[in-house]
Amino acid sequence: MKILIIRFSSIGDIVLTSAVVRCLYQQIPNAEIHYLTKKQFAPLFQYNPYLKKVWEYSKEHTDTINALKSENFDWIIDLHNNLRSKRFCWYLKIKVLAFNTYRWQRFLWIKFRIPFKPYLHIVERFFLPLAKINVLYDNQGLDFFYPQDTPIPNLPNHYLVWVIGASYTTKQLPSSKVIEGLNNILAPVVLLGGKEDIQLATQIIDNTLHQNVINLVGKTTLIESAKIIDMSQCIISLDTGMQHIAAALKKKIFAIWGATNPTLGYTPFLPKIFPENLHVTNFQVESITCSPCHQHGTLKCPQKHFKCMLNQNINALYNQVNNWLNY
Numbered sequence: 001m002k003i004l005i006i007r008f009s010s011i012g013d014i015v016l017t018s019a020v021v022r023c024l025y026q027q028i029p030n031a032e033i034h035y036l037t038k039k040q041f042a043p044l045f046q047y048n049p050y051l052k053k054v055w056e057y058s059k060e061h062t063d064t065i066n067a068l069k070s071e072n073f074d075w076i077i078d079l080h081n082n083l084r085s086k087r088f089c090w091y092l093k094i095k096v097l098a099f100n101t102y103r104w105q106r107f108l109w110i111k112f113r114i115p116f117k118p119y120l121h122i123v124e125r126f127f128l129p130l131a132k133i134n135v136l137y138d139n140q141g142l143d144f145f146y147p148q149d150t151p152i153p154n155l156p157n158h159y160l161v162w163v164i165g166a167s168y169t170t171k172q173l174p175s176s177k178v179i180e181g182l183n184n185i186l187a188p189v190v191l192l193g194g195k196e197d198i199q200l201a202t203q204i205i206d207n208t209l210h211q212n213v214i215n216l217v218g219k220t221t222l223i224e225s226a227k228i229i230d231m232s233q234c235i236i237s238l239d240t241g242m243q244h245i246a247a248a249l250k251k252k253i254f255a256i257w258g259a260t261n262p263t264l265g266y267t268p269f270l271p272k273i274f275p276e277n278l279h280v281t282n283f284q285v286e287s288i289t290c291s292p293c294h295q296h297g298t299l300k301c302p303q304k305h306f307k308c309m310l311n312q313n314i315n316a317l318y319n320q321v322n323n324w325l326n327y
Contacts, residue, residue, distance in 0.1 A: 079126055081098045109292075162189050164191055238257075
């Protein structure tokens, strides 16, 4: 059976589909799995042994559609289920299995606090339509593959990673809070983030009292960042793609939530059977009622107080990190 999976973005959401890739490959005899995504996200599956080919989407997609037509797929697994992915499904004119995004239910929860049930993680929702082709989730979590010889900078033997950047301001911890945390963490710390986070990283480095902070913000590729996370003892992360890569690599995660929170179903996804001490530790401000305020986050706090981040208990964060690392 020849199958095309569609998911265009973003880093975390694509990593969350890795369980589908594995289960399709392992549970369908002689399965040939292809994956269509945006060009900038293709490296996420570049080394995945379960995929035959990763197709790169761009705005000039006529050639891509014609090439996909010539592949004669048996099924499309639409894990994005938006207008763009539906357009590809319509052009290819083959059988489609699409997951339920629960857009309206999430909208009602965010805007009016009308709960939607049953609550399912997005990975579990990915698998609901796959029952039609007898593919079930295997309880093994996510995957992320990279070459073991990937070069990375020389780092301490033991360190933790702190991912300081996020796609939206309301998902990002203010620099003062990061500095407070760094000043009290006893282990070496590696800062990771994108090029857009360089100014934030500089501000943090210039003001922290921590003597062993390695600033790699904007200096590593996606694959290099994954290896740095894999070699670390644990990770502190906002709601970002790196958080999901860490889950795929089975790392201890200290997750910080602001405009988004676990009720939306996008928490780090771990195997069903997993060492208890490696479970995710979530940090969110429980005393406010305005979070989540958006599915993806926003550039400014809608309530103009930003309490979901400014009121974060950084004392609890660094104490738990130090305790977990036996410092």
